[in-house]
Amino acid sequence: MADTVDIKSTRSVKRFLAEQMRNIAPVFTLIVLILFFSLQSPVFFTLDNALNILANSSITGIIAVGLTFVILTAEIDLSVAAIANAIGITVAFFTMQPEYVNINTWPMYGGLAIILTLLAAFGLGSVTAFGVTVIGIPSFIMTLAMMQIADGLSAVLVRGQIAYNFPDFIVMLGSGKVFGLRWSIIVCLIFLLVAHLVLKYTRFGRYVYMVGGNREAAEYSGVNVKLIIASVMIISAMCSGIAGMIGVAYFGSAQQNGFNDFLLTAIAAVVLGGTSLFGGRGGIGNTIVGLLVLGVLNNGLDLIQIDSFLKILIRGLILLAALVINVYAQKLKESSG
Amino acid sequence: MDSLENNDGGTLVPPLQDGSPLLEMRAVTKRFGGIAALNSVDFSILEGEIHGLVGENGAGKSTMMKIIAGVHADFEGEMFVAGQPAQFHSARDALKAGIGMVHQELSIVPDLSVAENVFLGHQPVRAGGIIDWGYMNRTAREQIASLGLEIDPTKRMGSLPVGLQQLVELSRVLFSGARIIILDEPTSALSPPEVARLFDALRQLRAQGRSIIFISHFLDDVLEISDRVTVFRNGHKVATTPAAELTKDEVIAQMIGRGSAEMTMGEETELCGDDSHPVVVEVRGIGDGMALKDVSLSLRRGEITGVYGFMGCGQIELSRALFGKGNLRSGQVFLEGSPVRFRTTATARRAGIAYVPENRRMMLFRTEPVFKNVSIAILDRIARLVLRPKEEQRITGNHIEDLQIRPPRTDIALGNLSGGNQQKVALAKWLTHLPKALILVEPTRGMDVGAKEDVIRIVKSLRDKGVAILVLSTEPETILTLADRVTVMKKGLVAREFTTGHLEKADLLAAA
Ligand SMILES: Nc1ncnc2c1ncn2[C@@H]1O[C@H](COP(=O)(O)OP(=O)(O)O)[C@@H](O)[C@H]1O
Ligand SMILES: [Mg+2]
Numbered sequence: 001m002a003d004t005v006d007i008k009s010t011r012s013v014k015r016f017l018a019e020q021m022r023n024i025a026p027v028f029t030l031i032v033l034i035l036f037f038s039l040q041s042p043v044f045f046t047l048d049n050a051l052n053i054l055a056n057s058s059i060t061g062i063i064a065v066g067l068t069f070v071i072l073t074a075e076i077d078l079s080v081a082a083i084a085n086a087i088g089i090t091v092a093f094f095t096m097q098p099e100y101v102n103i104n105t106w107p108m109y110g111g112l113a114i115i116l117t118l119l120a121a122f123g124l125g126s127v128t129a130f131g132v133t134v135i136g137i138p139s140f141i142m143t144l145a146m147m148q149i150a151d152g153l154s155a156v157l158v159r160g161q162i163a164y165n166f167p168d169f170i171v172m173l174g175s176g177k178v179f180g181l182r183w184s185i186i187v188c189l190i191f192l193l194v195a196h197l198v199l200k201y202t203r204f205g206r207y208v209y210m211v212g213g214n215r216e217a218a219e220y221s222g223v224n225v226k227l228i229i230a231s232v233m234i235i236s237a238m239c240s241g242i243a244g245m246i247g248v249a250y251f252g253s254a255q256q257n258g259f260n261d262f263l264l265t266a267i268a269a270v271v272l273g274g275t276s277l278f279g280g281r282g283g284i285g286n287t288i289v290g291l292l293v294l295g296v297l298n299n300g301l302d303l304i305q306i307d308s309f310l311k312i313l314i315r316g317l318i319l320l321a322a323l324v325i326n327v328y329a330q331k332l333k334e335s336s337g
Numbered sequence: 338m339d340s341l342e343n344n345d346g347g348t349l350v351p352p353l354q355d356g357s358p359l360l361e362m363r364a365v366t367k368r369f370g371g372i373a374a375l376n377s378v379d380f381s382i383l384e385g386e387i388h389g390l391v392g393e394n395g396a397g398k399s400t401m402m403k404i405i406a407g408v409h410a411d412f413e414g415e416m417f418v419a420g421q422p423a424q425f426h427s428a429r430d431a432l433k434a435g436i437g438m439v440h441q442e443l444s445i446v447p448d449l450s451v452a453e454n455v456f457l458g459h460q461p462v463r464a465g466g467i468i469d470w471g472y473m474n475r476t477a478r479e480q481i482a483s484l485g486l487e488i489d490p491t492k493r494m495g496s497l498p499v500g501l502q503q504l505v506e507l508s509r510v511l512f513s514g515a516r517i518i519i520l521d522e523p524t525s526a527l528s529p530p531e532v533a534r535l536f537d538a539l540r541q542l543r544a545q546g547r548s549i550i551f552i553s554h555f556l557d558d559v560l561e562i563s564d565r566v567t568v569f570r571n572g573h574k575v576a577t578t579p580a581a582e583l584t585k586d587e588v589i590a591q592m593i594g595r596g597s598a599e600m601t602m603g604e605e606t607e608l609c610g611d612d613s614h615p616v617v618v619e620v621r622g623i624g625d626g627m628a629l630k631d632v633s634l635s636l637r638r639g640e641i642t643g644v645y646g647f648m649g650c651g652q653i654e655l656s657r658a659l660f661g662k663g664n665l666r667s668g669q670v671f672l673e674g675s676p677v678r679f680r681t682t683a684t685a686r687r688a689g690i691a692y693v694p695e696n697r698r699m700m701l702f703r704t705e706p707v708f709k710n711v712s713i714a715i716l717d718r719i720a721r722l723v724l725r726p727k728e729e730q731r732i733t734g735n736h737i738e739d740l741q742i743r744p745p746r747t748d749i750a751l752g753n754l755s756g757g758n759q760q761k762v763a764l765a766k767w768l769t770h771l772p773k774a775l776i777l778v779e780p781t782r783g784m785d786v787g788a789k790e791d792v793i794r795i796v797k798s799l800r801d802k803g804v805a806i807l808v809l810s811t812e813p814e815t816i817l818t819l820a821d822r823v824t825v826m827k828k829g830l831v832a833r834e835f836t837t838g839h840l841e842k843a844d845l846l847a848a849a
Binding site for chain 2 (some may be wrong): 169201202204205207209213214216217218220221222223224226228258271280281
């Protein structure tokens with residue numbers, strides 16, 4: 001009897017570590033980075049710079065919220081950046097542009113433009129959802145195709161031009177401030193908060209985790225797995241679309257390839273934070289840490305005047321380390337039951 | 338027939354002059370972790386004979402064959418090939434000595450072509466290391482044709498129905514030039530004409546002096562094709578008898594050891610099917626165009642209907658179809674009199690069907706706490722939008738108490754529970770709101786005696802509460818312990834129905 005208890009307790013210690021490694025490693029990384037950059041640069045540890053980091057992370061953050069849902073179900077969405085761009089361009093397309101911009105637009109009342117644009121994002125998400133769940137195309141391939149489609153839409157709509165005007169409301173969210181805080185940060189925080197509540201406290205959120213944890217078991221428990229997968233793909237497209245609208249206003253322009261960096265950054269944020277690539281583990285808390293790690297890293301590397309080529313390499317290495325921990329934590333977890 | 342010639346050289350065993358056995362196993366004992374799967378078994382094969390080998394699941398047939406084929410190198414006892422002591426360290430060694438085996442589990446590569454599968458591991462190579470595709474495709478086509486089949490050898494293996502895959506795999510070993518060919522349950526997925534073609538090929542091989550060991554649950558087949566039949570029971574050899582001197586009933590008696598041993602639980606039962614019980618689920622002539630051909634049966638309120646059949650008889654597909662998984666091509670399902678068609682498991686669940694698949698992994702979340710495992714199937718009843726974990730824990734706590742799940746905790750990860758307790762959790766998820774019909778696939782497989790009895794008690798009490806229960810199993814004991822009426826399935830069809838009266842294992846084996 002004593003034996004079995006011992007075995008159980010060492011097993012549960014191992015499991016505890018496995019579980020916590022996923023959460024502790026990113027936080028530890030974040031603290032080390034903050035300490036390092038604070039020592040290296042006098043301006044790093046200031047309120048202004050902190051707000052800077054948050055502002056620069058806010059668009060990625062909104063995309064990463066949707067992606068967190070997708071990755072929790074063990075799917076992937078490679079179309080997030082392309083959809084963000086296409087939707088940012090779409091909202092510009094529904095807005096009167098300056099005369100020197102040579103684009104055929106359909107200007108309309110701002111509120112209507114926003115609603116139509118949101119519908120477009122919903123439409124793109126629905127196409128992905130249909131392909132993945134009804135036709136059965138793996139999400140990796142389906143969203144790759146969607147990436148091309150969205151890029152194509154962007155190209156057709158702007159035709160190499162740059163659009164500068166957006167609905168007022170969007171401009172406010174993208175570049176406006178309230179009490180000295182950028183609206184984009186507030187929007188991102190709201191998205192994070194709502195997503196966290198949905199994932200942790202609603203039935204839908206539970207299904208997302210269970211589908212990611214063991215899809216077959218969810219199906220044999222009478223969960224409509226396809227409906228859940230379809231929903232997360234649409235949620236991801238909607239988040240990307242909204243990030244795209246706010247993003248073009250944040251940048252001040254909409255153009256082809258405007259969001260090129262965001263695919264990698266958003267996936268990196270989710271994975272760096274410790275959400276399992278195999279689904280079922282992690283969540284918004286992890287994504288927040290991941291966003292901060294990336295934000296601090298990018299900001300800090302700029303401040304300490306490092307060779308910009310080296311910067312890309314360092315980002316790559318840190319991402320690799322995160323992947324190793326991610327997969328290793330999963331293995332540890334499986335072997336400890 | 339030319340195509341039955343070897344395709345890679347001659348055999349390595351010298352021909353035998355007298356009638357001494359080509360292969361002889363003496364006093365073979367094989368233990369797995371202390372438990373003997375074979376107990377001092379003698380077994381021998383003559384040149385140019387088809388030797389049938391039968392016995393219940395777990396009798397040790399596959400273990401003996403794996404020893405002969407070099408898969409299990411470590412065993413006690415002696416082995417002689419053509420009178421010479423032999424010792425194989427690997428399947429490759431056995432193959433070199435002219436012994437080839439088709440394993441019970443298909444070992445094909447679905448993403449390779451049919452020809453590549455036929456030549457798996459020994460592709461014909463031309464000078465310069467180039468694979469001779471022309472030769473490969475031509476030969477594969479000829480070999481398959483000699484089994485009476487027209488298959489394009491460049492087709493993807495995975496695109497063929499399972500029966501054809503099995504024949505292609507068979508052809509791989511049949512034409513390897515092996516002198517002793519072992520077929521471990523090769524016909525489970527084959528249709529009658531396919532079986533007939535296989536038998537023709539086996540007879541031709543026999544005419545060439547090859548020896549064949551043929552393992553099957555289909556006793557009629559075994560008696561038809563074999564020269565001699567050996568029966569294993571429980572790790573022992575019962576007898577080897579010329580097939581001409583045996584009847585099916587005698588074989589069954591040898592398999593289950595009638596007469597000597599006293600009847601134990603699960604050996605026999607008195608059925609009590611009652612047609613006055615209202616029908617809850619009626620299945621009329623359903624088929625999926627593959628393993629499931631044409632099955633009709635009724636699940637009645639307050640009754641346990643058992644479905645017995647060998648592996649691959651279509652019972653898994655039948656159970657899936659009733660729970661909204663799998664594509665029905667024909668037939669109709671009625672729930673309480675009205676036609677239903679479940680497109681998802683979610684609709685089946687909401688209509689009142691509960692399902693426990695054959696493998697616990699398929700319905701449990703090992704890393705999640707027990708209460709989430711239980712509540713997943715009733716979440717929409719507990720919470721429309723916002724979860725109520727306290728309520729989930731309370732409900733789970735009740736089930737834990739009722740079913741005596743150990744340890745009695747709702748919040749530990751399910752993976753910490755023993756197999757029997759996990760199975761109880763799998764049942765518990767359907768018990769909060771009694772389902773109209775409960776479908777159980779292999780509900781007691783691989784469980785220890787205590788847990789088995791608990792599960793049996795739970796299932797029977799559900800029946801007494803009015804649930805219509807369907808139990809599907811390949812183990813006669815499970816069916817005989819639980820069922821009030823029994824349907825025997827065979828190759829996608831209903832072979833026999835038993836409603837009332839005495840039923841024993843031999844009847845099930847004879848019908849399947
Ligand atoms: N690799 C293995 N490890 C442990 N036990 C095994 C293994 N293979 C077979 N056994 C056990 O040996 C016994 C005989 O199995 P097997 O030879 O497969 O029976 P059969 O083919 O007659 O159905 C069974 O009790 C089975 O559980
Ligand atoms: Mg076997």
